[in-house]
Amino acid sequence: MKQEMVDRIKNDPDFLHLVKTRTSFAWTLTIVMLVIYFGFVLTIAFDPSILGAQLSAGAVTTVGIPVGVAVIVIAFALTGIYVRRANGEFDELTAKIKAKAKGE
Numbered sequence: 001m002k003q004e005m006v007d008r009i010k011n012d013p014d015f016l017h018l019v020k021t022r023t024s025f026a027w028t029l030t031i032v033m034l035v036i037y038f039g040f041v042l043t044i045a046f047d048p049s050i051l052g053a054q055l056s057a058g059a060v061t062t063v064g065i066p067v068g069v070a071v072i073v074i075a076f077a078l079t080g081i082y083v084r085r086a087n088g089e090f091d092e093l094t095a096k097i098k099a100k101a102k103g104e
Contacts, residue, residue: 009101018093025085029078040071 009015043050044064051064 005101009097012097012100014093014100015097018090018097021093022086022090026082029082033075033078036071036074040067 051062051067053063055061055063055066
């Protein structure tokens with residue numbers, strides 16, 4: 001790729017918008033997942049009785065099992081949210097930037 005084209009892409013307002021939007025969205029989802037995960041781990045570390053409590057009287061399953069499953073499901077859901085937005089908004093912006101770079 002020629003340096004002229006690289007400079008043109010780097011200075012394109014759509015490219016700058018794409019980078020800013022994608023980065024902030026990715027960091028937001030990352031922070032959400034880290035808060036959930038470390039909240040779960042810190043609860044286990046500092047007050048395991050919360051997650052060790054039985055779901056109901058005489059039940060074998062503790063509160064920690066559905067909470068742990070929820071952490072995993074939320075991780076998949078956040079990944080799905082990112083992929084959906086990436087395949088929609090981010091791909092459209094990328095196609096627009098590529099078309100401009102080719103001179104279309």
